[in-house]
Amino acid sequence: MLKYIFRRILIFIPTLFMISLIAFVISLNAPGDPVDHLVTVAQGGEAGGALNETLIEAKDSLRHQLGLDLPVFYLTLTSAATPDTLYKVHDRNQRESLERLIDDYGNWEQISAYFTALKAFNAAARKFVPDSSAIKELGAENVQNLLNVTREESFALIVSHDEIVISSKLNTLDKLIATNNFLKPLAAPLAASRKTFEAMKAEATPWKNWLPSIHYYGYNQYHRWMFGDGHWLTGKDAQFTKGVIRGDFGLSYSSRQAVTKTIARAVPWSILMTLLSVFLAYLVSIPIGVHAAANRGKLFDRTSSVILFMLYSLPTFFMGTLLLMTFANPDVFDIFPANGVKPATGYPEDASLWDKIRISAPYLVLPLVCYTYSSLAFLSRTMRVAMLEVVNQDYIRTARAKGLSSFLVIYKHGLRNALLPIITVFSNIFPHAIGGSVILEFIFGIPGMGQEILSAILSKDYPMIIAVFTFSGFLTLVGYLVADILYAMVDPRISYSSNK
Numbered sequence: 001m002l003k004y005i006f007r008r009i010l011i012f013i014p015t016l017f018m019i020s021l022i023a024f025v026i027s028l029n030a031p032g033d034p035v036d037h038l039v040t041v042a043q044g045g046e047a048g049g050a051l052n053e054t055l056i057e058a059k060d061s062l063r064h065q066l067g068l069d070l071p072v073f074y075l076t077l078t079s080a081a082t083p084d085t086l087y088k089v090h091d092r093n094q095r096e097s098l099e100r101l102i103d104d105y106g107n108w109e110q111i112s113a114y115f116t117a118l119k120a121f122n123a124a125a126r127k128f129v130p131d132s133s134a135i136k137e138l139g140a141e142n143v144q145n146l147l148n149v150t151r152e153e154s155f156a157l158i159v160s161h162d163e164i165v166i167s168s169k170l171n172t173l174d175k176l177i178a179t180n181n182f183l184k185p186l187a188a189p190l191a192a193s194r195k196t197f198e199a200m201k202a203e204a205t206p207w208k209n210w211l212p213s214i215h216y217y218g219y220n221q222y223h224r225w226m227f228g229d230g231h232w233l234t235g236k237d238a239q240f241t242k243g244v245i246r247g248d249f250g251l252s253y254s255s256r257q258a259v260t261k262t263i264a265r266a267v268p269w270s271i272l273m274t275l276l277s278v279f280l281a282y283l284v285s286i287p288i289g290v291h292a293a294a295n296r297g298k299l300f301d302r303t304s305s306v307i308l309f310m311l312y313s314l315p316t317f318f319m320g321t322l323l324l325m326t327f328a329n330p331d332v333f334d335i336f337p338a339n340g341v342k343p344a345t346g347y348p349e350d351a352s353l354w355d356k357i358r359i360s361a362p363y364l365v366l367p368l369v370c371y372t373y374s375s376l377a378f379l380s381r382t383m384r385v386a387m388l389e390v391v392n393q394d395y396i397r398t399a400r401a402k403g404l405s406s407f408l409v410i411y412k413h414g415l416r417n418a419l420l421p422i423i424t425v426f427s428n429i430f431p432h433a434i435g436g437s438v439i440l441e442f443i444f445g446i447p448g449m450g451q452e453i454l455s456a457i458l459s460k461d462y463p464m465i466i467a468v469f470t471f472s473g474f475l476t477l478v479g480y481l482v483a484d485i486l487y488a489m490v491d492p493r494i495s496y497s498s499n500k
Contacts, residue, residue, distance in 0.1 A: 004484075005481070005485070008481050008484070009481075012477050015477060016473070016474060016477070019469075019470060019473035019474070020226060020244060020470060021222075023466045023469050023470045023473075024221075024222050024225055024226075024466075026462075026466060026469070027225075027462055027463070027466050028072065028221075030460075030462040031460070032460065033091075033092050034066060034068065034253065034462075035059050035062050035063050035066070035068065035090075036059075037253040037460070038062055038251065038253060038256060039055070039058065039059060039062065059090075060090065063090050065240050066240075066250070066251075067221050067224040067225070067229065067240070067241070068090065068221065069087075069088065069090060070087065070217075070219065070220050070221045070224060071084075071087045071215075071217035071220045071221065072087065072220060072221050072222065073217070073220055073221070073222050074216065074217060074218070074220055074222070074223065075214060075215070075216055075217075076214070076215045076217070077212060077213075077214055078212075078213050078214075078215065079102075079106075079208060079209040079210070079211060079212065079213060080208045080209075080211035080212070080213045081102050081106040081107070081108055081205070081206075081208035081209050081211075082099075082102055082108070082213065083108050083112075084215040084217075086098065086099070091159075093159040094115075094158055094159055096159075096161075097158065097159045097160060097161045098111065098115060098161075100161035101114075101115075101161050101200070102209070103206075103209060104161070104163075104204075104206065105200055105201065105204040105205070105206060106204060106205040106206040106207065106208040106209050107200065107203050107204055107205045107208075110196065110199050110200040110203050111200055113196045113199070113200075114193070114196035114197050114199070114200045115158070116196075117189070117192045117193040117195075117196045118154070118157050118158050118193050119158065120189050120192070120193075121154050121157075121186070121189040121190055121192070121193050122151075122154040122155055122157075122158060124185075124186055124189045125147075125150050125151045125154040125186060126151060128147065128150075128183075128185065128186060130143050130147065130182045130183075131182060133182075134180075134181070134182030138180075138182075143182065146176065146180055146183070147183075149176065150173065150176055150177075150183060150186065153169050153172055153173050153176075154173070156169060157169050157170070157173075157193070163201070166197060170190070170193070170194050170197065173190055174190065174194075177190060224241065224243070225241075225243065225244060225250075226243050226244050226245055227243040227245060228241045228242040228243030228246065228248065229241055230242070244470065247260050248260060249463055249464075249466065249467035249470070250463045251463060252456075252461055252463055252464055253459065253460065253461045253462065253463065253464075254455065254456070254459040254461045254464075259463050259464050259467045260467075262452060262464065263449070263452070263464075263467060263468075263471075265447070266447055266448050266449045266451070266452045267448070267449050269341060269446055269447055269448040269449075270437075270441075270446075270448035270449040270450065273364070273367060273368070273371055273437070273446065273448065274371070274429055275429075276364070276368055276371075277368055277371035277372040277375065278375070278426070278429050280368065280372045280376070281372050281375040281376040281379055282379065282422070282426075284372075284376055284380075285375075285376045285377075285379035285380040285383055286379070286380075286383050286415075286422070288304055288308075288380045288383070288384075289379070289380045289381070289382070289383025289384040289386075289387060290383060290384075290387050290410060290411070290414075290415060290418075291304075292304050292305070292380070292384045292387075293383070293384045293385075293387030293388045293391060293418075294387070294391065294406065294410050296388065301384075304380070305381075308376075308377040308380050308381060309377070311373050311374065311376070311377040312374055312377035312378060312381075314373070314374070316370050316374060316437070316439055316440055317439050317443065319369075319370050319373065320366070320367075320370045320439070320440055320443040320444065321443065323366045323369060323370065324338055324366065324443070324444075327366060328366065336362050336363070336365050336366050337362055337363045339444065339445035340363055340444075340445045340446075341360050341363045341364065341445075341446055341447065342356075342359060342360050342363060343359065347359060366444065367440055367444040367446060370440050370443075370444075371437065371440060378425075379422065379425065382421050382422060382425060383418065383421075383422060385421075386418040386419075386420070386421045386422070387410075387414060387415075387418045389418070390414045390417050390418045391410070391414055393414075393417075395413065396409060396413060396414055399413050416490045417490075419490045420487060420490070423483050423486045423487060423490065424483060426479075426482075426483065426486070427479035427480055427482060427483035428479060429479070430475035430476065430478050430479035430482070431472040431473075431475045431476045431479065437450045438450040438451070438453060438454050442454065449468065452464065453465070453468055456468075
């Protein structure tokens with residue numbers, strides 16, 4: 001058994017690697033720029049389109065903090081036309097524009113010169129200050145409008161890749177500068193941009209896109225995401241992140257707090273509700289299923305079948321609402337609290353663990369009923385079907401023929417072999433514990449992972465979503481391993497040792 005467990009744990013390593021790789025790819029392809037998300041949250045949702053130097057520096061600093069100024073992976077397969085430094089272009093739109101230009105023209109040296117000229121023109125337009133004579137002649141508002149148009153067109157050039165669009169914008173800027181004397185200082189950088197654009201077209205080498213090229217990067221975003229920015233094995237000297245293998249999933253977009261802190265705050269309630277509901281469901285469902293199978297076709301079997309099918313067919317949101325309206329309603333039965341897991345004022349400062357349990361218990365009764373009833377119905381029917389298959393086996397008939405009591409035959413000899421389907425279902429509770437129940441936690445105000453996941457999806461908080469995805473994959477593997485171990489414990493015929 002120990003050898004089998006060790007082999008399974010070894011298999012976990014490549015499986016977890018693939019899970020982490022899939023999670024990383026999802027995070028890379030998530031819509032939007034993580035830096036823009038975080039800057040928007042930091043500025044109260046009003047990041048806007050302002051391109052001042054302070055904002056640019058803040059974005060660059062945050063990009064470095066998140067490791068987005070690194071290459072993506074250890075190996076990159078590109079064309080001979082693509083340089084190994086393209087990842088240094090931080091802005092996603094600008095990088096995509098450069099990639100399209102490389103596909104069209106293939107001459108990186110000229111494309112780089114063109115991009116550098118555009119950046120210089122854009123910087124000159126941003127920093128340009130018109131003289132007072134122009135303001136007197138045209139008016140401050142007109143001058144500012146013309147300057148804004150120039151800046152917007154210069155920025156649009158950087159993210160443009162279509163030849164017709166680029167030519168049109170260059171002509172527009174030429175006309176703006178030619179008809180407004182106060183913009184003459186911008187003529188030289190604009191002329192340099194046009195010159196490099198014409199050179200890029202004239203010296204195009206698109207055939208380079210057909211030649212493969214492999215680039216290797218020892219330190220990259222995936223490596224940093226997995227192992228942190230310190231020592232990869234010990235995590236020593238980590239500055240911004242310790243890596244996923246040490247439980248660090250980065251910053252939440254919505255709260256700007258560590259994702260692990262949010263999970264650590266919410267997951268205990270989800271685990272508590274899941275474990276309590278599973279314990280109650282198994283405690284009640286197994287005897288019901290066994291007794292129904294032992295009395296097949298009798299009154300108990302028929303009655304329990306009808307009741308269980310009715311319970312299984314009731315949606316959880318309907319049952320939760322019904323329970324609240326009945327047992328947490330001052331106009332009907334005001335027995336249980338309607339929302340939360342503890343009083344609004346919190347626990348008393350000197351409350352012991354037992355006091356906290358006693359205070360929270362009334363809040364958990366109705367949610368536990370909703371958590372338990374559907375799984376109870378499903379497990380009871382599963383137990384009944386499994387037990388019916390067992391009671392018709394030869395060894396059960398032999399045990400009855402020996403004169404053993406019905407209780408011993410059913411619960412000692414039959415039950416262990418009938419537990420295998422129940423164990424299979426039991427393995428699924430591990431990922432469910434991290435995921436929580438979105439509907440029930442929302443209805444009853446439980447601060448668990450279900451509400452956090454819903455909030456993350458609505459706010460496009462991808463680090464939180466990726467963390468839950470990774471944890472769920474890991475716990476699924478753990479659940480399968482636990483199920484295999486329990487199989488061998490309840491059924492002596494199952495052995496994982498190799499017989500030579």
